[in-house]
Amino acid sequence: MTSQPEDRSAALGEDDRDTAVRRVQGAYAEGHLSHEEMDERLHDVLTARTRGDLATVLSSLPAPPAETTATIAAAGGRIVRRGAWRVPRFLTVASAFGRVRLDLSRAVIEHPVVDIELQLGTGNARITVPRDAVVDLDALQTEWKDLRYRPPSSPRPGGPTIRISGAVGYGRVRIRHSWR
Missing domain, CATH: 1.10.8 (Helicase, Ruva Protein; domain 3)
Structure with missing residues (x-):
């Protein structure tokens, strides 16, 4: 091809x-x-x-780094990422029955824009983003419970943009900014 x-x-x-x-x-x-x-x-x-x-x-600049993609999936149980973990450019999180905890506050974020796709059946998701991050939730669909997110009253410039998309069946999604 x-x-x-x-x-x-x-x-x-x-x-x-x-x-x-x-x-x-x-x-x-x-x-x-x-x-x-x-x-x-x-x-x-x-x-x-x-x-x-x-x-x-x-044309004469060094080639850009390759885009990274990762998938975290579980049928049941918990999906947890916290501490100093490397966040890929595209992250898909899929869980049929479990809870999801993503803490990006201490994570290594090398890309100015990170796309996180949630594919959740039942179970809640709690996502903590860096204090200076911009969160885009336009492409996220929640079926049963409402989305809980309150943007910071005084946003800080210069942080990454975290775009969260996908679908959540019967769980709740809570997104908050870290304190540090």
Whole structure:
């Protein structure tokens, strides 16, 4: 099976531009670019109109790290992740009858956006996110009980975006920000 070539004339989305900005900033932080080169490339990224324009700006930079995907599944019982665990870019958590506890407050989060997909039958999920995280719950469906989440009254900038999606049958989802 052959892959289709990327359409270099396609218009850019905000995600494409944001990813390119982070890649240029990362190359500068790792010492691959001087400050002047970074400024020039950021200007080029912000004024680019097509994917081809972006490809030209990013062509000489080191390749970005591979996206990571992980699945945590259990038929029953508990699913617990806490402490200094590495959070993948895409995480699927599936449980038919058990409880889920995800604590991201001390976790190693290397990606600016983390997608967590919940596939829960019965059982509750409690997710603790970093204090400065932005939580997006638009794609999460709860069937029986309501979702419990209160955004911080004074959000801190610069944290990761945690997008939580999926479906929860008869359990409750509670999301809170850590105190530290």
